[in-house]
Amino acid sequence: GTVKTVTKKGTSSTNGYSNGNSNGDEACQYHEEKKNQPIREDLIPDMANSYRTLLASLGENPNREGLLKTPERAAKAMLFFTKGYEQDLDEVLNDAIFDENHDEMVVVKDIEMFSMCEHHLVPFYGKVSIGYIPSGKVLGLSKLARIVEVYSRRLQVQERLTKQIALAVLKAIQPTGVAVVVEGSHMCMVMRGVQKINSKTVTSTMLGEFRENDKTREEFLKLALTH
Structure with missing residues (x-):
């Protein structure tokens, strides 16, 4: 069976949807905390000891x-599975934002992703489709895939991942609308619990024009979900 969870949340603002921006104090605090974080490779000995304890607890x-x-x-x-924690979105985009007089829908579909379920620490994986309607600026197409990578390589739930991707595109180029659909297979449903091997979870976030205009949303969903 297919489980469908449609996430259509957004806080209204002057342009009709959340812009996802934080204030300067929050940004400074984030960069200060990031600067003070230990080098991730230095964490390996302590993490290895924890895994050693886990193996012994299992009777091994x-x-x-x-x-x-x-x-x-x-x-x-x-550390590799969660390397998104050490990636800064501005550095990832690397100025790949271009002025372009294009106001038609841009869709990049079937971006492969994998992530780690924060509830059971087992993988989930699948594909992401992103659409946006430019408002004077476009993103380099490969950067949409990089945004997916930044947020998927963390401990995640699919609903939050979907929204974070949408808000990142919104923050980067302030388009007229953003739409994201994620189709995922969760090992926590395959290997444990209900053990439904073929089940998939579909989540979506619609912002701006995609949220407000039924025809625009339907056009995107048709493009994104047609295989």
């Missing part, structure tokens, strides 16, 4: 040949 022998390097490998893997 962390010192047997097959598991000797597993704690360190697992620590490095987890």
Whole structure:
């Protein structure tokens, strides 16, 4: 079966939707906190010790040949899976924002993503489709995929991931509207619990013109969900 969760939330503003911007104090606080964070590679020894404790708690022998390097490998893997925490969106976009007199819908679909469910620490993966209607500026197409990467490589829930991607596009270029659909397969539903192998979760966030105009929304959904 297919589980569909439609997320259509937004705080109204003068242009009809949330602009996702924070004030200067919050931005300064974010950069100060980021500056004071330890280098992630320095976390590997402590993380490896934690994995070693976990293996022992499962009744395994962390010192047997097959598991000797597993704690360190697992620590490095987890850092890779969550490397979005150390990525700054402004640096990722790298000035790939261009003035362009184009006011028709732009859609990039089937962007592959993987993430980690924050509830069970198991993966979920799938595809992301992003649409926006420019208002004088466009993003380099590859940067939409990079935005997906920044927010998916964290501990996540699919609903929040969908909204974060939409708000990032909104903040970057202030388009007339943004639409994001994420179609995901969750290992927490496959490997445990209900164990439904073929189930998929579909979430969406619609902002601006996509939220307010039925025809615009329908056009995007037709493009995004047609395989």
